[in-house]
Amino acid sequence: MPPKTDTPPAPSDPQQESLRGVRTIELDEEILTDIRELIHEDARISLLNILADLHAADIADLIENLDGDARRYVFGLLSPRVASEVLTELNETLRAALLPTISIDGIIKIVGELESDDAADLIAELPEEIAATVFRTIAAEDAAKVRQLMRYPEDTAGGIMATEVLSVLKTDTVKTAIRKVRQFAKQGIKPDTLYVVDQGGVLIGFLPVSELILQGPGRKMGNVMNPHVISVRADLDQEEVANLIQKYDLVSVPVVDDRNRVIGRITIDDIVDVIKEEATEDIERMAGLVGSEETSTPIFRTSGIRLPWLLLGFLGEMLSAAVLKSFQASLEEIIAAAFFIPIIMAMGGNAGIQSSAIVVRGLATGDVRFGQTGKRLGKEFRIALLNGAILSTLIFLVSYVWFHDIRFGLTVGFALLVVVLNATVVGATVPLLLDKYKIDPAIATGPFITTTNDALGLLIYFGFVTLLYT
Amino acid sequence: MPPKTDTPPAPSDPQQESLRGVRTIELDEEILTDIRELIHEDARISLLNILADLHAADIADLIENLDGDARRYVFGLLSPRVASEVLTELNETLRAALLPTISIDGIIKIVGELESDDAADLIAELPEEIAATVFRTIAAEDAAKVRQLMRYPEDTAGGIMATEVLSVLKTDTVKTAIRKVRQFAKQGIKPDTLYVVDQGGVLIGFLPVSELILQGPGRKMGNVMNPHVISVRADLDQEEVANLIQKYDLVSVPVVDDRNRVIGRITIDDIVDVIKEEATEDIERMAGLVGSEETSTPIFRTSGIRLPWLLLGFLGEMLSAAVLKSFQASLEEIIAAAFFIPIIMAMGGNAGIQSSAIVVRGLATGDVRFGQTGKRLGKEFRIALLNGAILSTLIFLVSYVWFHDIRFGLTVGFALLVVVLNATVVGATVPLLLDKYKIDPAIATGPFITTTNDALGLLIYFGFVTLLYT
Numbered sequence: 001m002p003p004k005t006d007t008p009p010a011p012s013d014p015q016q017e018s019l020r021g022v023r024t025i026e027l028d029e030e031i032l033t034d035i036r037e038l039i040h041e042d043a044r045i046s047l048l049n050i051l052a053d054l055h056a057a058d059i060a061d062l063i064e065n066l067d068g069d070a071r072r073y074v075f076g077l078l079s080p081r082v083a084s085e086v087l088t089e090l091n092e093t094l095r096a097a098l099l100p101t102i103s104i105d106g107i108i109k110i111v112g113e114l115e116s117d118d119a120a121d122l123i124a125e126l127p128e129e130i131a132a133t134v135f136r137t138i139a140a141e142d143a144a145k146v147r148q149l150m151r152y153p154e155d156t157a158g159g160i161m162a163t164e165v166l167s168v169l170k171t172d173t174v175k176t177a178i179r180k181v182r183q184f185a186k187q188g189i190k191p192d193t194l195y196v197v198d199q200g201g202v203l204i205g206f207l208p209v210s211e212l213i214l215q216g217p218g219r220k221m222g223n224v225m226n227p228h229v230i231s232v233r234a235d236l237d238q239e240e241v242a243n244l245i246q247k248y249d250l251v252s253v254p255v256v257d258d259r260n261r262v263i264g265r266i267t268i269d270d271i272v273d274v275i276k277e278e279a280t281e282d283i284e285r286m287a288g289l290v291g292s293e294e295t296s297t298p299i300f301r302t303s304g305i306r307l308p309w310l311l312l313g314f315l316g317e318m319l320s321a322a323v324l325k326s327f328q329a330s331l332e333e334i335i336a337a338a339f340f341i342p343i344i345m346a347m348g349g350n351a352g353i354q355s356s357a358i359v360v361r362g363l364a365t366g367d368v369r370f371g372q373t374g375k376r377l378g379k380e381f382r383i384a385l386l387n388g389a390i391l392s393t394l395i396f397l398v399s400y401v402w403f404h405d406i407r408f409g410l411t412v413g414f415a416l417l418v419v420v421l422n423a424t425v426v427g428a429t430v431p432l433l434l435d436k437y438k439i440d441p442a443i444a445t446g447p448f449i450t451t452t453n454d455a456l457g458l459l460i461y462f463g464f465v466t467l468l469y470t
Numbered sequence: 471m472p473p474k475t476d477t478p479p480a481p482s483d484p485q486q487e488s489l490r491g492v493r494t495i496e497l498d499e500e501i502l503t504d505i506r507e508l509i510h511e512d513a514r515i516s517l518l519n520i521l522a523d524l525h526a527a528d529i530a531d532l533i534e535n536l537d538g539d540a541r542r543y544v545f546g547l548l549s550p551r552v553a554s555e556v557l558t559e560l561n562e563t564l565r566a567a568l569l570p571t572i573s574i575d576g577i578i579k580i581v582g583e584l585e586s587d588d589a590a591d592l593i594a595e596l597p598e599e600i601a602a603t604v605f606r607t608i609a610a611e612d613a614a615k616v617r618q619l620m621r622y623p624e625d626t627a628g629g630i631m632a633t634e635v636l637s638v639l640k641t642d643t644v645k646t647a648i649r650k651v652r653q654f655a656k657q658g659i660k661p662d663t664l665y666v667v668d669q670g671g672v673l674i675g676f677l678p679v680s681e682l683i684l685q686g687p688g689r690k691m692g693n694v695m696n697p698h699v700i701s702v703r704a705d706l707d708q709e710e711v712a713n714l715i716q717k718y719d720l721v722s723v724p725v726v727d728d729r730n731r732v733i734g735r736i737t738i739d740d741i742v743d744v745i746k747e748e749a750t751e752d753i754e755r756m757a758g759l760v761g762s763e764e765t766s767t768p769i770f771r772t773s774g775i776r777l778p779w780l781l782l783g784f785l786g787e788m789l790s791a792a793v794l795k796s797f798q799a800s801l802e803e804i805i806a807a808a809f810f811i812p813i814i815m816a817m818g819g820n821a822g823i824q825s826s827a828i829v830v831r832g833l834a835t836g837d838v839r840f841g842q843t844g845k846r847l848g849k850e851f852r853i854a855l856l857n858g859a860i861l862s863t864l865i866f867l868v869s870y871v872w873f874h875d876i877r878f879g880l881t882v883g884f885a886l887l888v889v890v891l892n893a894t895v896v897g898a899t900v901p902l903l904l905d906k907y908k909i910d911p912a913i914a915t916g917p918f919i920t921t922t923n924d925a926l927g928l929l930i931y932f933g934f935v936t937l938l939y940t
Contacts, residue, residue, distance in 0.1 A: 057717045178683050185684050192662075192680055192721075209680035210662055213648050214655050246746065247527045249739045251662075251721070268738050269719045275742060276716065279749030280831055286756060287827030287915070288820055294837050299849065303856045306824050310857060313820050314864060320812035325872075331808055338801055338808045342790035342924055345815055350758055350783050350917055354776045357757030361750055368765060379769065386773045387780060394784060402795075445757070447820050454812050 032065055039070045047077060056085035064094060064296065072101050080109035088118050093296050096125065104130060108137050115189075116142070117162040117270075120149035149264075157241050158234030160274065161255045161264030166191040170198055170205070170222030174215045181209055193265070195254050196225040201261040203254060205229050231256045234263065239364070241266060242274045282364060285442035286357065288313070309447040316451030320345075320458050327462035330469060336403055337465050340395070340412050341458065347391055348419045348457035349450040352427035355380050356445040359431045363441050373432050380428040381421065388420035407468065415464040422460060423453040502535055509540045517547060526555035534564060534766065542571050550579035558588050563766050565595060574600060578607050585659075586612070587632040587740075590619035619734075627711050628704030630744065631725045631734030636661040640668055640675070640692030644685045651679055663735070665724050666695040671731040673724060675699055701726045704733065709834070711736060712744045752834060755912035756827065758783070779917040786921030790815075790928050797932040800939060806873055807935050810865070810882050811928065817861055818889045818927035819920040822897035825850050826915040829901045833911050843902050850898040851891065858890035877938065885934040892930060893923040 038047050051059060051074070059078070063071050063086065075098055078086060083102075087095055087110065102110070107126070111119050111134055123131050123146060135143045145163050152158025166184050168177045177194055184191060194212075196205040205225030215224045231254045232241055245253055245268060255264040284292065288309030293302050324331065324341075331337060359376065362368030368376060396413035400406065427449050431441030508517050521529060521544070529548070533541050533556065545568055548556060553572075557565055557580065572580070577596070581589050581604055593601050593616060605613045615633050622628025636654050638647045647664055654661060664682070666675040675695030685694045701724045702711055715723055715738060725734040754762065758779035763772050794801065794811075801807060829846065832838030838846060866883035870876065897919050901911030 055718055057719075181680075182684060185681075190678070190681060190684075192678075208660070208662075209683070210651075210678070211655075211660060212683055213679075214652060214660075246739075246742050248525060249527075251739065268742065269716075269721065272716050272738065272742060272745060275745050276749070276835065279745070279753070280835070283749070283753060283756065283827055283831055286753065287823050289824055289827065293828050295832065295846070295849075299852050299856065302849075302853050306821075306853065307857050307860065309824075310817065310820055310861060311864075313816050314813065314861060317813035317816045318868060320816075321809040324809045324812070325806075328805060332805055335798060335802055336795075338811070339791040339794045341808070341811050342794070342815060342928065343784065343787035345812060346783050346787045346790075346921065346924060347780065349819075349920070350780055351776075353757050353916070354759055354779075357753055357759065358763050361753055362765065365746065365750070376765070379765075379772075382769050383772050383776065386769065387777050390777065391780060391784060394781075398788060446823070450819070451816065454816060458812065 059086045060089035081113045084110040084113035115162045120146045155238045157232045157236040163264045167195045172221045175217040238274045282442045286446040288447035319455045323458045330466045344461045348423035348453040351420045352423035352449040352453040355424045355427035360441045360445045384421045384424035388417040392417040415461040419457040527559045530559035554580040554583035585632045590616045625708045627702045627706045633734045635735045637665045642691045645687040708744045752912045756916040758917035789925045793928045800936045814931045818893035818923040821890045822893035822919040822923040825894045825897035830911045830915045854891045854894035858887040862887040885931045889927040
């Protein structure tokens with residue numbers, strides 16, 4: 001619980017103060033009911049008081065939990081500054097629903113409050129004619145910046161960077177640098193890092209703003225800067241930017257053009273969103289979903305997100321059905337063989353998912369690398385041999401207890417061992433191959449591996465049964 | 471060739487420079503081969519030159535790619551400062567392998583270089599008698615701090631916080647605060663945030679160090695601070711800390727005791743690790759792994775990580791086998807029913823995984839909340855009805871084309887619809903129930919849901935077949 005403040009500052013705009021603020025109100029069903037009541041009664045003053053105590057992220061939460069009309073009503077109460085913060089916090093579906101209800105005038109005010117990267121993202125979501133109007137109205141310099149940003153693909157360094165960077169010359173003194181920071185602050189931008197450039201604008205070092213006070217005011221920035229600056233190109237994939245920031249424990253990273261001139265910066269709070277996004281994406285792909293699904297996603301879109309893999313799985317299992325049909329004679333002779341179809345499928349599926357998940361995650365975090373494919377597959381084979389042998393022994397024992405038939409037990413046991421070996425190796429190989437051909441390996445983990453292993457597993461199983469019984 | 475290089479680092483040590491540094495060398499197979507050659511030739515000077523150009527994270531990478539003796543050799547070349555950085559970057563298995571090879575003297579030097587949270591983590595991994603010796607040697611104050619930190623569970627705010635915090639009184643002037651920051655810096659600690667406390671040590675506000683230069687030197691901290699400070703208690707789960715930091719776009723968060731006095735801080739770079747860790751954990755649990763597996767994890771431990779869910783799945787599929795055995799009569803009568811076992815299992819499995827993944831991820835990110843269980847299940851039911859109807863129609867068509875038997879087609883189609891409905895609702899319900907009883911819902915996504923749905927699905931399927939054919 002955040003502490004109560006004993007000396008409240010004199011806020012000119014109470015909502016503005018809450019921007020960096022504290023959660024004095026925790027949203028729950030009770031408060032939601034109260035707020036719905038206040039909206040119903042059109043009690044603006046009471047609502048404004050509540051909103052003033054909420055962080056923008058909590059107002060976004062609140063709006064997500066209201067219905068259409070109430071949403072627009074609450075959003076309409078917000079000042080442009082708070083509205084701009086709330087918009088960036090909302091999920092895409094809701095933002096798309098709210099944007100058309102705002103006047104062009106309102107949108108221009110909101111865009112004026114946003115940093116360049118958020119402004120670019122927002123304008124990209126506007127209908128074309130409104131976007132054009134916005135471009136005509138905002139300052140030419142800002143418009144050029146935003147247009148530039150909109151050219152970068154969304155999932156690259158350029159797509160997530162902001163252009164508000166503070167560069168100083170290596171010949172500038174610490175005192176000059178401090179003056180520049182103060183000028184920047186007057187425009188409402190508080191940078192955490194100064195980038196030091198040479199006369200040609202080329203990045204040669206950096207200094208955290210917090211370390212300016214540790215330096216003598218007369219010293220040259222070129223002498224106090226840290227020359228070991230890690231930068232990224234605008235076209236670098238956001239996942240690689242995230243891995244870099246995490247690996248080197250950075251708080252922000254400058255983005256440079258092909259002549260090493262600073263064109264933007266990415267801060268770690270944007271990277272936190274990227275990491276969550278990428279992890280969610282991996283989980284979705286593992287679960288056989290072709291897109292992000294949130295509580296507010298409509299039913300038909302949700303169906304469209306889930307159906308593709310179900311249909312592909314359907315096709316794959318028709319292959320399995322065809323395999324079984326082709327072994328109909330064996331199946332009729334030994335009906336008991338059908339009882340073990342589920343275990344053959346499940347063990348193949350599980351072993352395959354396990355090895356593919358390890359490889360996919362390893363590729364994403366950089367643990368699997370340097371093209372050590374042979375070594376990796378060798379390890380998977382040995383693990384599969386060990387676990388497969390244990391499971392085979394178990395299935396032999398179970399089948400012997402049930403049917404008192406050693407030959408059948410050996411058949412099922414040996415088939416299971418081969419199925420586990422095959423599934424494990426397939427599970428590890430497919431993502432490695434996909435990665436080699438620059439396809440996201442995560443799509444291979446889940447329905448794809450399971451379906452492939454189902455058909456292969458049943459082929460192996462009934463192959464053994466037929467071989468040994470006919 | 472056991473190394474002994476205890477040359478104390480001069481302040482101008484080039485390795486020290488590389489700490490915040492740049493990747494001047496990119497590791498690849500070629501450079502690895504060169505480095506192995508240099509190690510073999512005992513070419514210390516050349517190796518030291520290469521190491522001086524590498525970031526600690528890259529040295530850790532290098533060590534992970536070497537064999538036992540070469541690892542110890544390279545690690546022995548590092549100064550205590552770089553060695554301490556490298557140790558925190560190494561994975562647990564390798565750290566455990568390297569620690570026993572360092573002299574107690576070396577360990578004490580390394581601990582001296584670490585921040586309190588990393589020191590506590592490292593000491594926790596040492597054998598007891600060595601840890602005791604370290605405690606006797608380091609300053610009593612440091613030892614007390616580290617002991618205190620070791621008491622918090624690893625996955626709580628207390629477990630990941632560092633105790634190096636800079637608090638100032640609200641009556642302090644900006645000038646005094648700047649002096650305190652400079653004193654801190656002399657001890658090698660560069661804080662990014664100042665915490666403002668009252669006479670009783672209670673947290674009442676904060677100010678980023680980078681904003682000190684924006685304030686008049688004579689102003690009181692109580693007047694320039696931001697009073698809207700978000701803090702966390704030491705026992706808060708690290709995943710909730712991560713959600714809070716992400717939601718409110720924080721760069722660091724103070725940790726307070728039950729009287730709101732600052733006892734530590736958590737920075738966003740630690741949170742980045744937490745987010746990756748938790749996402750990896752979710753993915754592992756979805757894939758049926760009971761622990762983290764890395765390339766360097768030995769075979770037998772890997773087997774232990776994968777086997778438990780395989781065995782549980784085995785048990786579950788024995789239930790499926792029992793279900794099939796109990797329907798032996800129906801199966802013998804209509805052997806074609808066996809052909810559709812895979813599709814029934816796969817569609818139930820996939821639909822269940824999809825709905826459970828959505829709920830599990832939603833619970834982790836906070837998208838599913840406010841106990842809207844009824845609403846959630848209603849939505850899942852409608853999605854399953856839609857997708858189930860499409861799949862049912864397809865299976866009816868396929869089975870009609872194959873067998874020209876409308877009754878059988880209708881049986882299979884209707885069974886598939888019920889199986890998809892059941893699997894989807896089970897997939898969404900189980901994680902919600904687990905979450906209610908404070909069990910990590912992620913364990914429900916994957917083998918557990920699949921296995922449950924296999925047995926239930928086959929029961930439903932053969933229930934229909936038997937009902938309609940006998």
